Amino acid sequence: MAGFRERLLAATQNSGVCVGLDPVPEKLPEALRDKEEGIALFCEEIVRATAPFVAAYKPNLAFFEALGLEGFHALRRAIDAVRQHAPNALIIGDGKRNDIGSTAARYATAMFDHWGFDAVTVNPYLGWDGIKPFAEYTDRGVYLLAMTSNPSAVEVQDFKNHRDHVFQHVTKLAARTWNKFDNIGLVVGATRPERIAQVRAPAPLLPFLIPGVGAQGGDLAAAVKLGFVEGKAPALINASRSIIYASSGADFTEKAAEEAKRMQEAIQQLRKK
């Protein structure tokens, strides 16, 4: 199988859109809300409708875990739906897992062998021996949290010394020390566009996964400009709620498709600039 970078380049040729799958029972369209397997059906429908416009899907494990066993069945069906309807799209298991080496190896088994994700998100707080078991799957991608999109991100990530903030320190480690298998990427929130350049500068060739442009109100133009290194390190720009909950009516698939298409076109326009 091709290395992760080649797979990412192929998946992002015509789109930079990553659709976050964050299903919440109370937010389901009415037609599915009380249906048995409503969550699984919802994920399948969203995938089928948005597939033509999308480079990647990002199921966030929290939303499936909160539902217990029903959630795990829904996650399996969501994954199967992507493989069927969007065979070139990547699936990013967004679990932000992290632990000591021997335990991280079990998470890697869960994420890559059991679920079959093409990439994962990993929290870098434990350093390389907690990242290595994921990175050793050299055909998969490992997006490390550098600068997250939430308001409190600054509390730890902006701790700084005379030279760097923590998020820059993590970025430098990622680009210069940890990227041994050419499959490390970075999670970089779009909610602080003025900071994205501080992540890009020390990591000129790492792929970015960029959350925060949808419901969180981040800056799409800045995300595309600094996120995409064309032909080398394409970005995935994630939107979850703004796409999957574009409508709660009977037209939820159409509205989700419209929103995914609108975002795909906007990103492609900006990429050409």
Added chain:
Amino acid sequence: MAGFRERLLAATQNSGVCVGLDPVPEKLPEALRDKEEGIALFCEEIVRATAPFVAAYKPNLAFFEALGLEGFHALRRAIDAVRQHAPNALIIGDGKRNDIGSTAARYATAMFDHWGFDAVTVNPYLGWDGIKPFAEYTDRGVYLLAMTSNPSAVEVQDFKNHRDHVFQHVTKLAARTWNKFDNIGLVVGATRPERIAQVRAPAPLLPFLIPGVGAQGGDLAAAVKLGFVEGKAPALINASRSIIYASSGADFTEKAAEEAKRMQEAIQQLRKK
């Protein structure tokens, strides 16, 4: 229900031992290795045998997730076994979860409502809004990773400015800003005993969860001395492999019980000093 600190004080009156449940199929005792539901039976037997000596159990979710649905069934049975055989013991869901606020809320639902854990481990890299949804369950505990036990912990956690390392910065935030509901604790590895005092000093009343004394070779005496603030902030000292894999023979329950008892007595001796 009593607050987390009272529950912790009650659970640790006669023991500071936390048994980590990290089941790996290849390491099961031979009698269980090829048995259907071997993992579930193993967890149940370990719990039943060690219950008299233990303050808490800490299932590490990675080891259950790696087994797919069978793992989730085994986790449920392990939890039920603790409630049956050790009704005063706490169960710590060790998942090191972390995400933005709206997602962290779903993880809190999974860990506290679905699984029913008494406490969880959380990675603090995202700051307060990723911690708050857990802490708002005020009868449960939230152990934040401060200084982990693995060799690479230094890479990010020891990044420092003129005053503090990152792990001290996190500790100060935990003690002074984030402990709004009196249920925040800290994960402090025993593998760098010289550093434990640097975590205790700024957090004189936070409970510690201390991994690293078993297979990882950490310093038990230092862990007890700095970990326990008697009557106020008792520590949980975790050992996983050294207890649950004390023997792979037919005597695995006896050997696990012996090792748990040995550790319980050693900790109680040290607490009295």
